[in-house]
Amino acid sequence: MASLKATFGASLTAARALSPLLGCLPLPALCSASAATRGTAMDSAPRWLAGLRFDNRALRELPVETPPPGPEGAPSTPRLVPGACFSRVRPTPLRQPRLVALSEPTLALLGLGPPPDDAAARQAREAEAALFFSGNALLPGAEPAAHCYCGHQFGQFAGQLGDGAAMYLGEVCTAAGERWELQLKGAGPTPFSRQADGRKVLRSSIREFLCSEAMFHLGIPTTRAGACVTSQSTVERDVFYDGNPKQEPCAVVLRVAPTFLRFGSFEIFKPADERTGRAGPSVGRNEIRVQMLDYVVGTFYPEIQAAHAGDSVQRNAAFFREVTRRTARMVAEWQCVGFCHGVLNTDNMSIVGLTIDYGPFGFLDSAVPWRVSGRGALSRVARRQARGAEGAGTGAGREQRLARGSAASPRPRWSRRGPWGTGRRAVATWALWVPPGSRHCPLGQHHGSHSEWQVRPRPRVQRLRQCRALHVPQAAGGVQVEPAEAGRGPGARAAPGAGRGHPGRGVRRRVPQALPAQDAQQAGPRADRAGGGRRAGGPAPGDHAADRC
Structure with a gap:
């Protein structure tokens, strides 16, 4: 065994010496290659991000599923998650992650300072962001989990959906008393991935990063994007849905919001739908519904909680009215800038009135108030x-x-x-x-x-x-x-057009x-x-x- 190790070491040394002469890139060190594969690094302790203080209140106050036993490091398998609002998961590492962009205004919300002037310090900062915001390493205090929710999609109840590609990292408390939930979108499979791979590609990740920040600066209530990280890992996607798939680089977006709970979070208790026959995974668990209402109203609508502290019925009614008002105002503000959400279903509607999930979307290039596309144009x-x-x-x-x-x-x-x-x-x-x-x-x-x-x-x-x-x-x-038949007695003359066609x-x-x-x-x-x-x-x-x- 000792002679085998010595022979392998000598061969590796010779290969490193010959690679510049052959015009090849130098081979990485064994420890670096292993770190890239396992998602760790030689120095995974954060420096720039060490000041983030996590307080994961959602996981403390809402039921969390412990995943069934299985091989360590194995990806999550799709399954129903009854009786829980979250399921603990683990991000799947990417190969050689590298930073695409950072949003300094969004990171400032978390209490992170401006970029340094020194080039070496900026490079170290970007390498740290790529490591932790890709999911290859976890920040101290982070507890990755996937959220369970259902949804009505295009008029039909779809049953359990959940975070199929996104992962809750935790909630960061700032010195200003604010609480921000961090989420990694595209970090790998979860119990809610169904037949998908839990990944997002660079093309769609750049769209979400740019549009999230653009909508905020347009004054529209929205989730924020803090970072976009790409990698050497690839997945197969059919870009134009024409039967010609190709490999695209994987990417991860760091999303920031007060919460990512949605309308569909409350649909996990829905009984079997009369049309589709599907039901939520937590049917009959009214105690969890009460628990979720108490958490949402007490955390994100404290003024309603204070005004109706002794009457839960009036409190819930006031909560419903306020969610309706916020959502209506948000959609009206979309129309002011010509924004069109491509999947405005209950699983993509925020419980706090934010624009969420920039998957398919678009902007109307020019708005003509008297024209509706199709055959509905006015005269x-x-x-x-x-x-x-x-x-x-x-x-x-x-x-x-x-x-x-x-x-x-x-x-x-x-x-x-x-x-x-x-x-x-x-x-x-x-x-x-x-x-x-x-x-x-x-x-x-x-x-x-x-x-x-x-x-x-x-x-x-x-x-x-x-x-x-x-x-x-x-x-x-x-x-x-x-x-059409009014006044049509015996001998009455039918009105022109009456009774024709309909x-x-x-x-x-x-x-x-x-x-x-x-x-x-x-x-x-x-x-x-x-x-x-x-x-x-x-x-x-x-x-x-x-x-x-």
Whole structure:
């Protein structure tokens, strides 16, 4: 054995001596290669990161699953995790991790100082960040775990999902009294990885790093990104989903937020879904649900906890209202910058109203408030009016029609895709851009509930153009729907379009608010033809038979 070791050592020395002559890179030391494989280093004690003080409150106050016994260092196997909110895991090391980028503003939240001026010190700092923020080494006090949650994905309950590629590292308490949860995304498989490998590639990691910080500096509530680390490890990905996969480098993103709990965190208690048959892994464990509510409200909504300390029902109701308000405000702020979240499901919706999980996402390059992509574009009249008074025309009659939301007002082209087609979305989108009562609003002065707009599909585009809703002066505004068979007794003449294509459905009609008498006189016959005022001797407000299109 001794002679074998001596022979191997001599061969390795000769190889190192010959490698520069052959134009090869020098062979690494055996201890360095072993460290890269096992995820340790010769000097794994942190220096720059030594000041991070961990206090992992979530793991103390919520149930944690201890993984089943298995070989040491073996990756986590996918399984159900009942009766627990977290499962302890271990990051899988990367080969030769190296730093891509650091976000100094995010790291400053953790109490870490600015980068040093000395080049050697900066290089040592980057090497330390690559080591610990890749998961190859753990900081003192870090307790890696994967969070268990469920989710409704695209309208269907998907059952247990969980952190399939992300790992909770711990919670850092700062001198300012703040608490920040650290998470590594792409650190390897967990019990929730299902058929995936728990890795993220450099391409998607750079997108998440950049967009997280961009959204914060745009003023949008969001999780933060502290570091991006790449490596020599690779995984196979089909970039364009065209059946041509290729190897891509693995990467890890350090994410920072007050918490990464989501709506889906409370869905682990859901009983079997009537559509999918799937159930949460902790069905019937109401004590864990109460425990989670106490933790979330007490930690992240202390003002609600203080206001309703003796009444849990009122406390939970106030908590629900505040989560709803934060989420609605967050989505409204997305629209202000044209941000589109690609997977806005309950497993990707933060319980504290933050933008979370930058997987598929995009930005709208240019926003046109009167246009909805697809077949829901509004008419040329709407575009002309939205450009302002210059295109709105002149004349007392036209101004009267614009003021009361008559036929010249913006009206969406209704889709044939059903009641939730692009036409309904056009109204909803338009209402976000204009104030109630605006002349540019498709609901005119009747901007109340969107349910006032009743839709039925049109069989032909030509029919859509001809079937302009006639205006009947009534005190109450909105859209009225008459049954297609109403008034069709023996010998009665059927209304044009009734019973064609969609039997039993009503006819959509726009009913504006009636003008005062003097305004109707000023508007003249043009306003009457447009459907505004009513001539003397015309049909009474309640007589709708002559107004059907």
